[in-house]
Structure formats: structure tokens, C-alpha cells
Amino acid sequence: MTKIALLGAGGKMGVRLAANLQDTRFDVDHVEISPEGRDRLKAATGADCIEQGQAISSADVVVMAVPDCAIGKVLKTFVNDLQPGTAVMMLDAAAPHAGELPQRDDVTYFVTHPCHPPIFNDETELDAKRDYFGGVKAQQHIVCALMQGPEDHYALCEEVARSIYAPVMRSHRCTVEQLAILEPALSETVAATFAMTLREATDEAIRRGVPKQIAIDFVIGHLNIELAIAYEIFPEGKFSDGALQAIDNAKPLILKEGWMDKVFAPEAVLESVREICNPPEK
Structure with a gap:
């Protein structure tokens, strides 16, 4: 089973992702430093958190559900502790395109972002019509970019992206520069x-x-x-x-x-x- 470490699991975006990962094939370890965030995650999903070091030590994929301005700083604190071949997923192109990611050639950097539910859609259920952000009831498209890493990691990370942003229609591939x-x-x-x-x-x-x-x-x-x-x-x-x-x-x-x-x-x-x-x- 693929192991995911979800960092920032108690934040607004983190809770959304944690909820969508519950009924998937992935084994998820949740990481959240703030007590308020841990309580929020527990109330929303029932999930408990573990320490960051424990989570990343066995992770196949690390999902960075943290603010753009913190991604580079947080990643630099543990990038050298990752196992070779670990995939690190960012949810926005800002930090990757700005050169904030630390250099390590034997880990994968992958970027994904939702398009959000389109104005013109085929939704018929009221809950889906009112899911303006996406990731709950309304279908949306997503965009993905493999910044570095082996090609077979694209399929794995795209599967994670489809899960965290579900329900997904089209998944588009582009470069990090195009995503920016x-x-x-x-x-x-x-x-x-x-x-x-x-x-x-x-x-x-x-x-x-x-x-x-x-x-x-x-x-x-x-x-x-x-x-x-x-x-x-x-x-x-x-x-x-x-x-x-x-x-x-x-x-x-x-x-x-x-x-x-x-x-x-x-x-x-x-x-x-x-x-x-x-x-x-x-």
C-alpha cells in the first residue's frame, strides 16, 4: 500500500485533502503542528496526527498542504531525511517556480492544482451546484506537472492528485512554468x-x-x-x-x-x- 504523509493536515486545505483520502487505497499519516489544527482534523475526519519525522521516514509521497510562503522553508528542514525516490507534491506552482525548493536529485517534485468546478457544467444535484470550490460534490478538472523525477512517478502522483481533488473530470499535464x-x-x-x-x-x-x-x-x-x-x-x-x-x-x-x-x-x-x-x- 502506498504511504502518504500529509503535512498541514489540520489546515483548511489539509482537512479537505484528508477527507478525500479516507476512502482510497492510500495509507495516510497526518501531520499538523498546531493544537487547533489537530482538533479541527479530528472533528472533521476522526484522524489523529503523528510526528513529522515518523511520517516522512516511511512515506512514498509527501503532500505539502502548507502555505506557499512556508513550502521552501518547511521542506528544507526535512528534505535530507527523505528516502531516495520519495515524491514530494506541492499544491501550487509558486514555490517551485520561484526556486524555493531545495536541491536533491534523487527525490521527485510534482505540482498539482485544481481548476475548480467550471461555470458551465452538467451538475444536477443541489449540493454539487453549490460546491463552488470543488473537492466535495462538484466535478472539476485538475492540472499536473512533473518538475523532476522518473516518468513512472507521474502516474502515481496524478493518482494522488485525482484522489485529493475528487471528483475529477480531465487531468491536464503541463510544465511548472505553464502552471505559474x-x-x-x-x-x-x-x-x-x-x-x-x-x-x-x-x-x-x-x-x-x-x-x-x-x-x-x-x-x-x-x-x-x-x-x-x-x-x-x-x-x-x-x-x-x-x-x-x-x-x-x-x-x-x-x-x-x-x-x-x-x-x-x-x-x-x-x-x-x-x-x-x-x-x-x-
Whole structure:
């Protein structure tokens, strides 16, 4: 039986992963340093924790369910204690792409991240429809990258990834650099910023007299069709001439010229993940 050491098992993400690993073929050792986290894990899954050294000494796979800014620091404390051939899984590309991982050529580094449940889906059950994050009821796609290690470790780590993010539809393979382009650049720097800007614009419409629920219903409904057209989910759908004119007029008002190069250039992505791993002091 494959042995997994789940580090950070009592955190928000760790508890999610621990719950999904319960009914799998994997034998899981849970590691959590905070008493509150241990209590949270116990209440959610019934699982007890063991000491980190004991867990990693026999682990085939170590899953790092710890914050991005801590991954490199935590890994450096035990990487030399890992058995040769151990696979270490990160849940985000920030630390790997930022160069935070310690060098050890005889262990595998694998990165995986969920796409989260898609807006356009076939879910019919209410619980699945309301599982916005994924990993509970709603199906989602995932992305995986083998940073270093033998090719046969990809299949093992992908199986773990499918388990921790279940239920999974497509599992995509890419490079760590491409995953860093997806997050933070595409999904956070751009998409999350646009999402919050949309909310701010909605609040402005409300401030100018539109009743709140009307404004929210109107923009959410329009986003549904507009995203379906933009991503060709609804291929027969077309923007009206008036909408196309509004888009052309708005782009220079809302977006700075050359913004994509400033976000997606390799040096910009690298700077972003480095800031995530080494956040400035407030």
C-alpha cells in the first residue's frame, strides 16, 4: 500500500485533502503542528496526527498542504531525511517556480492544482451546484506537472492528485512554468482582479440608484451569456453590434496599453511568484 504523509493536515486545505483520502487505497499519516489544527482534523475526519519525522521516514509521497510562503522553508528542514525516490507534491506552482525548493536529485517534485468546478457544467444535484470550490460534490478538472523525477512517478502522483481533488473530470499535464502562467498570472492577477472590478462596477451602479438585487441579477445573467460567447461554449451566439462597439470604446478607457506583457512576461510571472513566497512586510 502506498504511504502518504500529509503535512498541514489540520489546515483548511489539509482537512479537505484528508477527507478525500479516507476512502482510497492510500495509507495516510497526518501531520499538523498546531493544537487547533489537530482538533479541527479530528472533528472533521476522526484522524489523529503523528510526528513529522515518523511520517516522512516511511512515506512514498509527501503532500505539502502548507502555505506557499512556508513550502521552501518547511521542506528544507526535512528534505535530507527523505528516502531516495520519495515524491514530494506541492499544491501550487509558486514555490517551485520561484526556486524555493531545495536541491536533491534523487527525490521527485510534482505540482498539482485544481481548476475548480467550471461555470458551465452538467451538475444536477443541489449540493454539487453549490460546491463552488470543488473537492466535495462538484466535478472539476485538475492540472499536473512533473518538475523532476522518473516518468513512472507521474502516474502515481496524478493518482494522488485525482484522489485529493475528487471528483475529477480531465487531468491536464503541463510544465511548472505553464502552471505559474495559469496561476497566479491568468487566474489571480487577471481573472480575480476582473472579478473584483466587476463587483466594484456593480456597486457603482447601485450607488447611482439601481436597486442592489436588480444590479446583481442583471450583471450575473449577462456574464453567463457573455462568457459563453467569449469562450465559444455557445458557438452560435454572437455579440450584438452595439455590444461590440461598447467593447471597442471601453478597452482604451479601462485597460492600459501593453498590460498583457506586463502580466504574462516570464520575468513578471517570476516576480509575482517570488512575492507570493516572500511577501513584503506590512
